[in-house]
Amino acid sequence: MVLVTATPLLLAGAGLMHPRHLTATTAGHWAGLHIALLPVFPLLVLGLVVPLWGRPRRDAEGALVVLSWAGCLCFAAYYSGLDAVAGISAGVVVDHGVHGAAGQLFVAGDELGRSGVYGLAVASLATCAVLWRRCGVRVLPGAAILFVACWSFVDSHIFWPRGVLTMLGFAVAFALLSAAVLRSADGERDARRPTDS
Numbered sequence: 001m002v003l004v005t006a007t008p009l010l011l012a013g014a015g016l017m018h019p020r021h022l023t024a025t026t027a028g029h030w031a032g033l034h035i036a037l038l039p040v041f042p043l044l045v046l047g048l049v050v051p052l053w054g055r056p057r058r059d060a061e062g063a064l065v066v067l068s069w070a071g072c073l074c075f076a077a078y079y080s081g082l083d084a085v086a087g088i089s090a091g092v093v094v095d096h097g098v099h100g101a102a103g104q105l106f107v108a109g110d111e112l113g114r115s116g117v118y119g120l121a122v123a124s125l126a127t128c129a130v131l132w133r134r135c136g137v138r139v140l141p142g143a144a145i146l147f148v149a150c151w152s153f154v155d156s157h158i159f160w161p162r163g164v165l166t167m168l169g170f171a172v173a174f175a176l177l178s179a180a181v182l183r184s185a186d187g188e189r190d191a192r193r194p195t196d197s
Contacts (some may be wrong), residue, residue, distance in 0.1 A: 004047040004174040006027025010040060012167035015158030020054035022064040022102060027095035034087025041083060042076035045120070047174030048127045051181045061130055082113030082157075114154060131177060135184040142176030145169050 014037055019026035049067055056062035086109025093101045128143040149169035156163040 001175055001178055004050050004178050005171040007040060007043040007046060008167040008170035008174065010046065011037070011158050012164045012171070014040075015160055015164040015167060016094075018158055018160065018163075020159065021189060022046045022090055023132025024094060024097070031088050031095060034091060038080060038083050038088070041079050044170065045072035045123065046059070047074055047170060047177070048072055048120075048123050050181055051177050052127060052130060061133055064126045064130045068123045068130065071119045071121070071123025071126060075116045075123065078112045079107045079116030080116060082109045082116060085109040085112060117150065117154050120153070124150050127177075131180065135180045138180035138183055142173045142180060145176065146173035149173055181196070 014033065018033060019030050022030050049072060052065050056065035086106050090102045090105040090109070093105065124143075124146050128139055128146065131139040132143075146169075149166050152162060152166040152169065156166045156184060158164065158167055
């Protein structure tokens with residue numbers, strides 16, 4: 001459970017420290033925070049990868065697992081691009097007094113970020129479809145929260161308050177999905193256990 005919730009909880013905490021606006025005063029902190037978070041954001045996908053652990057089968061479920069992996073890769077690549085462009089680069093140019101560049105960096109970064117979150121949404125849908133096949137209705141609470149978090153993440157990043165709540169939503173969703181997988185596995189073990197007569 002800790003493995004899948006640690007990243008969104010860390011990002012929620014970082015969101016509490018994230019400057020609301022990029023200014024000459026906040027530029028150094030802005031760039032530094034995004035440098036620190038560059039390796040963290042891609043780890044958000046652990047909440048989708050861990051419940052699907054294992055080699056994909058050669059059937060529809062296996063195709064959904066591969067689709068989930070592809071969406072996770074899309075998120076990791078493109079959301080890292082957002083951090084590099086609108087986080088690090090924009091922070092550096094503002095910190096060095098370069099006028100007019102930050103706006104264009106934000107436009108490019110926003111496009112990268114949206115593409116990444118769309119990839120995360122596809123991965124979330126594919127993961128929940130696989131888990132529905134494996135666990136049934138147990139996945140519904142986690143799936144519902146996950147889809148709301150993906151929708152919010154499109155334009156909230158980790159900014160307080162909505163971005164922080166979005167990250168907390170991911171943590172809750174990942175915990176619920178992992179719990180559903182564990183309960184389902186326990187139920188299968190109990191069903192295979194011989195009964196005393």
